Amino acid sequence: MALHVDHASVVFPAADRRPPTEALRAIDLTIENDDFVVALGASGCGKSTLLNLIAGFLQPTTGQILLDAHPVQGPGADRSVVFQKHALMPWLNVVDNVAFGLKLQGVPEAARYKVADRFIDLLGLKDFRTAPVYQLSGGMQQRVGIARALTCDPKVLLMDEPLGALDALTRERAQELILTIWNTTHKAVFFITHSVEEALFMGTKLIVMSPRPGRITHRFDLPFSRRFLAGESARHVKASAEFIALREQVLEIIFADEEAAA
Amino acid sequence: MTDLPNANTIAKPRGKARPVKPGEIYGVPGQGDTLWLSILSIIGFFALWWFVTYMGWVKPLFVPSPQAVLKKFFDVVQNGFTNVPFWEHMAVSTLRVFGAFLIACAVGIPLGLAMGMSPVMRGIFDPLIEFYRPIPPLAYLPLMIIWFGIGETSKVLLIFLSVLAPVTLGARAGVKSAAIEQIHAAYSFGATRWQVLWQVIFPSALPEILTAMRIGVGFGWTTLVAAEMVAATEGLGFMVLTASQFLQTSTVIMGIFVIAAIAYGFDMLMRWFERRIVPWKGRM
Numbered sequence: 001m002a003l004h005v006d007h008a009s010v011v012f013p014a015a016d017r018r019p020p021t022e023a024l025r026a027i028d029l030t031i032e033n034d035d036f037v038v039a040l041g042a043s044g045c046g047k048s049t050l051l052n053l054i055a056g057f058l059q060p061t062t063g064q065i066l067l068d069a070h071p072v073q074g075p076g077a078d079r080s081v082v083f084q085k086h087a088l089m090p091w092l093n094v095v096d097n098v099a100f101g102l103k104l105q106g107v108p109e110a111a112r113y114k115v116a117d118r119f120i121d122l123l124g125l126k127d128f129r130t131a132p133v134y135q136l137s138g139g140m141q142q143r144v145g146i147a148r149a150l151t152c153d154p155k156v157l158l159m160d161e162p163l164g165a166l167d168a169l170t171r172e173r174a175q176e177l178i179l180t181i182w183n184t185t186h187k188a189v190f191f192i193t194h195s196v197e198e199a200l201f202m203g204t205k206l207i208v209m210s211p212r213p214g215r216i217t218h219r220f221d222l223p224f225s226r227r228f229l230a231g232e233s234a235r236h237v238k239a240s241a242e243f244i245a246l247r248e249q250v251l252e253i254i255f256a257d258e259e260a261a262a
Numbered sequence: 263m264t265d266l267p268n269a270n271t272i273a274k275p276r277g278k279a280r281p282v283k284p285g286e287i288y289g290v291p292g293q294g295d296t297l298w299l300s301i302l303s304i305i306g307f308f309a310l311w312w313f314v315t316y317m318g319w320v321k322p323l324f325v326p327s328p329q330a331v332l333k334k335f336f337d338v339v340q341n342g343f344t345n346v347p348f349w350e351h352m353a354v355s356t357l358r359v360f361g362a363f364l365i366a367c368a369v370g371i372p373l374g375l376a377m378g379m380s381p382v383m384r385g386i387f388d389p390l391i392e393f394y395r396p397i398p399p400l401a402y403l404p405l406m407i408i409w410f411g412i413g414e415t416s417k418v419l420l421i422f423l424s425v426l427a428p429v430t431l432g433a434r435a436g437v438k439s440a441a442i443e444q445i446h447a448a449y450s451f452g453a454t455r456w457q458v459l460w461q462v463i464f465p466s467a468l469p470e471i472l473t474a475m476r477i478g479v480g481f482g483w484t485t486l487v488a489a490e491m492v493a494a495t496e497g498l499g500f501m502v503l504t505a506s507q508f509l510q511t512s513t514v515i516m517g518i519f520v521i522a523a524i525a526y527g528f529d530m531l532m533r534w535f536e537r538r539i540v541p542w543k544g545r546m
Contacts, residue, residue: 055446055450056450057446057449074449075446075449075450075452076450076452077450077451077452079450080450080451081446081447081450083443083446083447084443085443086441086443086444086546087441087443087444087446087447088444088546089444089461089462089465090542090545090546091465091468091540091542100447100448100451100461101451101452103461104448104451104452104453104457104461105451105452132541132542133546134541134542134545134546148447152451152452
């Protein structure tokens with residue numbers, strides 16, 4: 001399995017007496033099985049536009065997106081999305097939310113509950129199986145969102161700042177949980193975040209993007225998530241000299257972009 | 263030090279919200295329990311009514327006493343009005359309003375959803391609905407009678423039209439309630455447009471649809487009296503109108519209370535229903 005973003009550009013047409021906006025310019029990116037690609041960048045750098053391209057919610061102006069050599073024409077079950085918030089169905093309880101994708105695909109109830117229960121266990125939601133989702137905390141709701149995305153067994157998991165709304169402690173625990181799950185499912189992941197530390201800790205590949213026009217300016221290969229999965233503690237990884245050095249380097253790039261914008 | 267202003271005079275609360283007890287939130291507009299005040303207000307209203315009539319300040323022709331209205335109620339319940347049993351007046355009116363209401367929901371909810379989903383449907387129906395919506399039903403009642411006669415059809419149709427507009431507009435506005443993330447989530451699981459409509463947009467729109475239904479049935483009761491103005495022989499609106507022609511003020515007031523009681527009872531039922539089927543309303 002491989003997903004290729006092949007020289008993709010996006011230009012939003014002129015509107016409200018504003019000139020056309022070049023949201024993405026000539027993006028090349030390959031995501032393969034077992035890749036955890038993290039996109040980082042100042043606001044307006046086109047991270048979400050890139051995710052929408054891969055998800056199929058948006059078509060590139062030029063270039064193309066290829067999934068296993070087939071061009072992506074629209075959204076599909078091979079690319080599940082975890083949203084920042086507001087994407088669960090409040091009229092369904094936890095298990096029905098997790099099984100929602102399978103229901104849409106016409107899987108009979110017993111079969112879809114069987115799959116859903118596997119991911120409910122994996123994400124530690126067992127005690128909340130029949131709870132209404134609107135009664136869960138933000139962190140729990142986000143776990144339901146991740147479990148729901150996993151049930152359809154997608155080839156690529158797209159995460160649009162999934163932890164952005166969580167408090168610091170919950171967020172760190174969710175990072176570890178996502179890495180553990182990634183390690184058991186071996187999905188290809190595309191992950192957007194605003195947090196440099198989160199990006200460095202979680203990714204195997206990091207792309208740093210810059211705005212006006214949105215483009216990839218730097219690429220890094222990251223060792224830190226593998227070190228965590230090999231048994232090193234998360235705090236130890238984040239406190240290591242290599243981690244801190246790289247963090248400062250990336251922060252430098254992003255601050256320079258922010259200043260150029262201001 | 264003496265010429266410095268005292269801290270207490272600086273911090274003197276002027277025009278601030280009232281202090282709150284634990285469990286309340288500072289500054290929430292209209293916060294507080296109203297049950298006892300409401301009960302007191304109702305008792306006060308009846309007491310004033312009774313007192314004014316007891317003192318004989320107003321003639322019974324204009325304002326009959328509460329006892330007279332209550333007595334009239336039991337009298338009509340026992341003996342009927344214009345040789346028609348009271349329950350029949352009630353049943354006929356209720357059937358007209360709820361029959362028209364149900365048809366309006368059956369037409370208006372799908373129509374509103376279709377208008378929300380499709381620019382073609384919106385383009386066709388929006389000007390028509392917006393054109394007739396602000397017209398008072400009494401203004402097009404004569405047309406209804408010319409076209410559909412003085413029978414049941416024109417009465418139900420009049421009420422139907424008054425309920426249709428709010429229900430349709432509510433369903434149409436409800437389409438916007440689904441977050442784009444919810445819709446995208448469904449599509450990214452391979453949903454069809456039809457599945458998105460029924461499994462995402464319709465459930466999201468339910469709170470707005472239910473509110474629109476509550477508003478709509480209110481419009482229905484408002485239009486009832488107009489609908490029963492011409493060639494009716496039974497119904498609560500007919501009863502009120504006929505009684506007013508014979509200056510039976512106590513029957514008029516009694517009829518008004520009965521209509522209010524039925525409408526209020528139904529609204530309570532709808533609120534209960536709302537809590538049952540959309541308990542998540544406003545919570546996510």
